[in-house]
Amino acid sequence: MPRFFRKSEKKAGSPPGLQIETRAALGTGSDICVLSYSKDSLETYYPPDIDAALPLIQKEKTTWIQVTGIHDHFAFSRMGELFNIHTLTLEDMVNPAHPPKFEDFDNYYYVTLKQLAFDPRNHEISENQVSLAVMDNLVIFVQDKPSPCLRAVEKRLEAGRGNIRTAGPGYLAYALIDAVVDQSFDVVGQIVETVESVERDMLENLNPDHLEQIHRLKREVIFFNKQLRPVRGALLSLIKSESPLVPDATIRFYADILDHVNHILDAVSSLQEILSSMLDFYMSAQGNRMNEVMATLTIISTIFIPLSFLAGIYGMNFKFMPELEWQWGYFALLGGMAAIGGAMVVYFKKKGWF
Incomplete structure (x- = not known):
């Protein structure tokens, strides 16, 4: 800022013209x-x-x-x-x-x-x-x-x-x-x-x-x-x-x-x-980059919503749940989650969302 506005070295009220100050x-x-x-x-x-x-x-x-x-x-x-x-x-x-x-x-x-x-x-x-x-x-x-x-x-x-x-x-x-x-x-x-x-x-x-x-x-x-x-x-x-x-x-x-x-x-x-x-x-460009990041995060969050729903259901501590005693229940749940996630990824890709 000093280059744009320099405070005058001349004192207020001093007479006009050159002031004798040798250096x-x-x-x-x-x-x-x-x-x-x-x-x-x-x-x-x-x-x-x-x-x-x-x-x-x-x-x-x-x-x-x-x-x-x-x-x-x-x-x-x-x-x-x-x-x-x-x-x-x-x-x-x-x-x-x-x-x-x-x-x-x-x-x-x-x-x-x-x-x-x-x-x-x-x-x-x-x-x-x-x-x-x-x-x-x-x-x-x-x-x-x-x-x-x-x-x-x-x-x-x-x-x-x-x-x-x-x-x-x-x-x-x-x-x-x-x-x-x-x-x-x-x-x-x-x-x-x-x-x-x-x-x-x-x-x-x-x-x-x-x-x-x-x-x-x-x-x-x-x-x-x-x-x-x-x-x-x-x-x-x-x-x-x-x-x-x-x-x-x-x-x-x-x-x-x-x-x-x-x-x-x-x-x-x-x-x-x-x-x-x-x-x-x-x-x-920064705004577009931020939009891309937000879109990616939104897609990831959307994919995990149904997976979190399923995990939440089978994470409940009820004693009588039909699938809890099933021999292949764990693998069936993981497979279902993978199928749902994969289907959503394919759908978003066809829509051109990423």
Whole structure:
């Protein structure tokens, strides 16, 4: 449940914006990487702090600042001072539970997303908070944990092909958002494979473990939908924004990302229906199995009713019973019981009751 609803760490009545609480002394400081590039060059730096990153920004180049780690609030407060980032934006950057959204400010626009990954061993989705502040010639990318999708964008910069070196920060922001959303495609694919595997196992050998697997997968699909659905609203707001930092040339690319998100959400809806059908199948199969067991027990009980009747009669302790002194009485009674039981079995078999 904590993944679906996280209690805010902010105290009631506290002022809005970033609250200065550093945890760097506990080893949770932020790592910084700066990539400065133009059409003909690409330089990578690893400054010790955000102040050291400021001189690396050049007007004739596009700069991409990667900040990994969101718990050093002093560092984020300083970043807000250096780059004129609103305190409410800084608050959202350091809040790992904040849902995806888009906000437009005077000198930048801000996008926060959730990068998702699926662990097929325990059928659980993990999330990683990522945020972008896009400025005139600068993109600040903040992530809670190292993101593997960044490497794909870095490789494109290193190759120097296409528009990424020349199209400015707006296109870089598009490439980063696209990489994060594409990661969701992989997650959906892994969930689909897991669901299909569970479905095949259910058809071959239904067992109680399948109920737990279905419920776990349903919970993860709901969690996935909760994290991805707000991305659609954020992208729509970005596309409709009139910010000069969102070039017209990149809007159609953002529309393509929106199409990807809609496609993923359709797949998620289908997964929810499939899992509901699997749950119905499991409950129906269990009900049918229980009916079969009850039918078998009922037939057995029905067969033994007349046999119990005969045994009850000859189990009475009356002295004068004609058959008690008969030499073949015992064997005749057992034979009669066998004949009655056999006749009932044949009758039930012809009726198709078992």
